[in-house]
Amino acid sequence: MAPVELPVLKPGDFGSDQDVRWCPGCGDYSILAQMKKVMAALAWPREKTVFVSGIGCSSRFPYYMNTYGMHSIHGRAPAFATGIKSCRPDLHVFVITGDGDALSIGGNHFMHVVRRNVNLNIILFNNRIYGLTKGQYSPTSELGKITKSTPMGAIDNPMNPLSLAIGCEATFVARSIDVHIKHLADTLKRAAEHPGVSFVEVYQNCNVFNDGAYKYATDKSVKSDNIIEIEHGKPLIFGKNRDKGIRLNGMQPEVVELGKGITEDDLLFHDELAPEPTLAYLLSRMRYPEFPEPIGVLRCVDAPRYDELLNEQVAQARAEKGEGDLDKLFRSGDTWTVE
Amino acid sequence: MSTEFESETDHSKAVLKIEEATVRFCGDSGDGMQLAGTQLTNTSALAGNDVATFPDFPAEIRAPRGTLAGVSGFQVHFSSTDIYTPGETVDALIAMNPAALKTNIADLKSGGVLIANSDAFDKKSLEQAGYDDNPLDDETLDSYQLFQVPMTDMTRRAVDGLDLSQKEADRCRNFFAMGLAFWLYGRSLEPTRRFIDLKFKKLPAIAEANRRALAAGRNYGETTDAFVSSFSVDKAKLSPGTYRNMTGNQALAWGLMTAAKLSGKELFLGSYPITPASDILHELSRYKNFGVRTFQAEDEIAAICSAIGAAYSGHMALTTSSGPGIALKGEAMGLAVMLELPLLVVNVQRGGPSTGLPTKTEQADLLQVMFGRNGECPLPVISARSPADCFEVAIEAWRVAARFMTPVMILSDGYLANGSEPWRIVNYQDLKPIPITHPEAPTNGKPFLAYERDELLARPWAIPGTPGLMHRVGGLEKADGTGNVSYDPINHQHMTDTRAQKVANVAQVIGDQEVMGDPAGDLLVLSWGGPYGSCRTAVTRLQAEGHKVSHAHLRWLNPFPANLGEILRSFKKVLIPELNMGQLSMLIRNQFLIDTIGLNKVQGKPFQVAEIIDKAESLLP
Numbered sequence: 002m003a004p005v006e007l008p009v010l011k012p013g014d015f016g017s018d019q020d021v022r023w024c025p026g027c028g029d030y031s032i033l034a035q036m037k038k039v040m041a042a043l044a045w046p047r048e049k050t051v052f053v054s055g056i057g058c059s060s061r062f063p064y065y066m067n068t069y070g071m072h073s074i075h076g077r078a079p080a081f082a083t084g085i086k087s088c089r090p091d092l093h094v095f096v097i098t099g100d101g102d103a104l105s106i107g108g109n110h111f112m113h114v115v116r117r118n119v120n121l122n123i124i125l126f127n128n129r130i131y132g133l134t135k136g137q138y139s140p141t142s143e144l145g146k147i148t149k150s151t152p153m154g155a156i157d158n159p160m161n162p163l164s165l166a167i168g169c170e171a172t173f174v175a176r177s178i179d180v181h182i183k184h185l186a187d188t189l190k191r192a193a194e195h196p197g198v199s200f201v202e203v204y205q206n207c208n209v210f211n212d213g214a215y216k217y218a219t220d221k222s223v224k225s226d227n228i229i230e231i232e233h234g235k236p237l238i239f240g241k242n243r244d245k246g247i248r249l250n251g252m253q254p255e256v257v258e259l260g261k262g263i264t265e266d267d268l269l270f271h272d273e274l275a276p277e278p279t280l281a282y283l284l285s286r287m288r289y290p291e292f293p294e295p296i297g298v299l300r301c302v303d304a305p306r307y308d309e310l311l312n313e314q315v316a317q318a319r320a321e322k323g324e325g326d327l328d329k330l331f332r333s334g335d336t337w338t339v340e
Numbered sequence: 341m342s343t344e345f346e347s348e349t350d351h352s353k354a355v356l357k358i359e360e361a362t363v364r365f366c367g368d369s370g371d372g373m374q375l376a377g378t379q380l381t382n383t384s385a386l387a388g389n390d391v392a393t394f395p396d397f398p399a400e401i402r403a404p405r406g407t408l409a410g411v412s413g414f415q416v417h418f419s420s421t422d423i424y425t426p427g428e429t430v431d432a433l434i435a436m437n438p439a440a441l442k443t444n445i446a447d448l449k450s451g452g453v454l455i456a457n458s459d460a461f462d463k464k465s466l467e468q469a470g471y472d473d474n475p476l477d478d479e480t481l482d483s484y485q486l487f488q489v490p491m492t493d494m495t496r497r498a499v500d501g502l503d504l505s506q507k508e509a510d511r512c513r514n515f516f517a518m519g520l521a522f523w524l525y526g527r528s529l530e531p532t533r534r535f536i537d538l539k540f541k542k543l544p545a546i547a548e549a550n551r552r553a554l555a556a557g558r559n560y561g562e563t564t565d566a567f568v569s570s571f572s573v574d575k576a577k578l579s580p581g582t583y584r585n586m587t588g589n590q591a592l593a594w595g596l597m598t599a600a601k602l603s604g605k606e607l608f609l610g611s612y613p614i615t616p617a618s619d620i621l622h623e624l625s626r627y628k629n630f631g632v633r634t635f636q637a638e639d640e641i642a643a644i645c646s647a648i649g650a651a652y653s654g655h656m657a658l659t660t661s662s663g664p665g666i667a668l669k670g671e672a673m674g675l676a677v678m679l680e681l682p683l684l685v686v687n688v689q690r691g692g693p694s695t696g697l698p699t700k701t702e703q704a705d706l707l708q709v710m711f712g713r714n715g716e717c718p719l720p721v722i723s724a725r726s727p728a729d730c731f732e733v734a735i736e737a738w739r740v741a742a743r744f745m746t747p748v749m750i751l752s753d754g755y756l757a758n759g760s761e762p763w764r765i766v767n768y769q770d771l772k773p774i775p776i777t778h779p780e781a782p783t784n785g786k787p788f789l790a791y792e793r794d795e796l797l798a799r800p801w802a803i804p805g806t807p808g809l810m811h812r813v814g815g816l817e818k819a820d821g822t823g824n825v826s827y828d829p830i831n832h833q834h835m836t837d838t839r840a841q842k843v844a845n846v847a848q849v850i851g852d853q854e855v856m857g858d859p860a861g862d863l864l865v866l867s868w869g870g871p872y873g874s875c876r877t878a879v880t881r882l883q884a885e886g887h888k889v890s891h892a893h894l895r896w897l898n899p900f901p902a903n904l905g906e907i908l909r910s911f912k913k914v915l916i917p918e919l920n921m922g923q924l925s926m927l928i929r930n931q932f933l934i935d936t937i938g939l940n941k942v943q944g945k946p947f948q949v950a951e952i953i954d955k956a957e958s959l960l961p
């Protein structure tokens with residue numbers, strides 16, 4: 002038989018026949034486009050990929066991908082994905098979720114899927130608002146946020162998704178931004194390739210209910226001062242002229258200006274491979290406006306994966322006891338015969 | 341291993357042959373009463389009796405010692421004839437302390453054997469049980485054959501020299517009680533000795549102590565003048581075959597594993613611990629070499645959602661719980677109905693509402709599983725009637741789930757789950773296979789339709805990894821055929837009708853309802869679930885007295901068998917005994933527009949045969 006020439010898939014081959022129904026200008030479009038590019042670059046067969054989502058604007062995502070997909074119920078996508086991956090380790094499983102879906106109604110599942118290190122890719126579209134229900138505040142909305150359900154301002158302390166994931170000892174934690182398309186594509190690809198749970202927070206603009214939430218991180222005139230692109234083994238430098246950096250003062254990070262006696266060697270160097278999550282956690286706590294917010298991979302470590310361990314136990318049981326024999330089982334232990 | 345043995349009883353005392361006996365061990369929840377009951381059950385089964393059991397224990401793991409709240413009991417009914425219930429009144433009661441005596445004495449029949457651990461009837465324990473005076477010393481127990489046995493003292497003496505603490509020595513008391521009960525009913529000690537060897541393999545001193553306590557109990561019965569005679573129960577005339585004793589939860593687990601194999605699937609269980617369903621999780625966790633994957637989820641919702649994921653990925657998927665957990669799974673069950681994926685949901689019912697009576701039995705979740713979801717959301721419901729029946733029910737449920745691409749609810753209850761009876765072992769090759777096919781990519785150039793229907797309205801089960809069948813499923817309403825999202829009003833009506841008709845079509849494969857007795861008459865006793873045994877026994881007795889009474893026991897509660905209406909209309913009256921306040925009655929009245937008479941009870945206990953007979957007699961001409 003002649004060798005089969007595998008078709009080369011282009012990003013467009015990953016689009017389904019369904020009309021995309023997000024609001025014009027929504028940040029979700031960009032994430033969808035980058036995901037299709039990443040899918041083409043990874044060159045996995047389309048039938049080997051499953052997108053699972055919960056409920057919310059972002060959770061319509063699976064309908065738009067020409068792969069297998071499940072639009073499930075609110076907050077529970079990690080549980081469906083765990084079932085799929087546990088039974089079918091051969092599949093590449095993505096969880097598409099939002100700040101309300103993952104952190105509010107689905108907080109419990111998020112926490113547990115992360116600590117189990119199921120080999121899934123969780124992409125959280127964080128727009129800091131409830132979009133599909135038309136504009137209530139979300140668990141990531143800032144204090145004082147005026148929304149339909151908080152006319153006098155939100156009074157609950159917002160949740161930091163990266164800190165939460167790191168607290169649950171996620172083995173891959175990253176952040177990117179919807180309009181920072183090359184960075185986003187690179188980040189999604191690394192997440193997809195990570196063995197174990199990978200968690201990516203994507204800053205995503207909801208231009209209808211929370212427009213400009215990330216202006217500080219996307220506006221060309223200010224973004225270089227407000228975000229810091231972190232890279233493994235490199236010092237933390239930022240600013241339009243790359244003249245500012247992050248230095249550790251005891252346990253606290255501080256912003257310093259390079260020059261005037263401070264060199265790159267005085268800065269904090271990023272180590273995404275650090276076994277302890279301390280540094281990643283410290284980075285996740287850097288928030289605008291006191292600090293530039295890190296984007297890139299905060300943590301990438303190796304740890305045992307739930308789905309693999311489960312299937313290894315099945316294989317081990319079969320190796321040790323032999324394939325299960327029902328007739329033998331039925332007759333094991335105490336039995337008696339009636340003539 | 342098949343076992344044949346002779347009774348070890350030395351027949352120096354008289355042996356009275358009896359047809360059947362019901363024995364109950366009761367004591368503190370730490371006294372090992374469940375173990376004692378289980379051992380008597382297995383030994384009686386191995387001796388060839390038909391057996392049925394009823395464990396009854398408190399929700400607290402160790403309620404304060406000696407209190408009424410902490411009393412745990414295990415009732416065993418063994419017989420030389422076919423039996424269907426764990427017994428009515430108790431023939432012999434073994435009470436380990438005053439609290440156990442107080443809470444159980446009402447069930448001991450007049451003239452019955454009462455064995456009390458007299459060492460435990462001290463001032464403090466009597467006060468804890470609410471006794472002003474020691475009932476062993478006054479006339480309150482005169483209507484019973486009372487045997488005061490200093491079990492604590494005798495056990496301590498039996499294990500003397502083994503270097504055990506007093507606490508460890510006292511823990512052997514249940515084996516003393518077992519030994520005595522075994523003597524009373526002419527049972528061999530061998531099966532329990534084997535159990536001790538296995539269970540305490542790593543604790544030789546404890547094993548020896550238990551062996552000695554067991555023998556001491558037997559010897560006490562044999563030698564003391566107090567007991568003048570013992571009993572013997574002949575082998576039951578069960579259908580020929582090899583038997584083993586099974587609880588409902590174990591039978592269900594094995595049935596599920598068998599169903600998986602019959603359908604060429606591997607089983608995935610997503611579950612969260614809950615009484616009285618957890619033993620299914622424990623049991624299935626042991627069989628990874630059968631390809632069983634068990635996932636103890638973070639909560640009830642994740643448990644069912646992981647199972648739905650497993651179903652989507654092509655596995656046989658299962659979630660197990662009890663009423664409170666089923667409430668939490670409601671939304672996900674709705675999704676499974678919408679996705680039209682095969683899924684088994686097991687509800688081992690317990691007393692409710694809310695946390696209710698976690699360790700006691702009830703049948704009050706029928707309407708919950710029928711209607712407890714948002715929207716028009718029908719799914720098939722099947723129920724088990726006895727512990728061993730759980731095996732067949734599991735297989736039948738999966739046959740329907742896989743054939744119709746639907747979640748199926750399996751109803752068991754605490755009484756079936758923990759109760760046990762002999763199960764006639766089946767040969768795997770005698771069971772009917774469960775054929776399942778998955779579509780391959782269409783070769784005719786037509787697009788794949790994920791919601792195309794076959795003659796029974798089932799859709800295809802296309803699984804990820806299959807080239808050319810990439811499709812998306814979800815909770816939004818589906819367009820007929822393609823399965824794409826559709827908000828079209830007429831389509832929603834059509835899909836709602838289709839899902840309902842699909843479940844109704846299950847009636848085409850479940851067969852007709854059978855009736856025990858004449859097909860027409862004065863009274864039909866209609867039952868479902870656990871009350872099967874007491875209803876059957878009651879109707880058999882009434883028929884023997886010449887009454888025109890028949891019994892129909894429902895296995896499927898949704899849909900009902902096609903001929904049920906005709907049966908119901910052939911009787912002048914219909915009596916429905918159920919351990920709830922009239923839930924099946926509500927369904928029957930609604931669907932068939934006939935009156936029904938309920939016999940309803942929610943006391944955490946199964947029906948007594950006499951209760952059903954009394955009610956039936958009041959309705960007969």
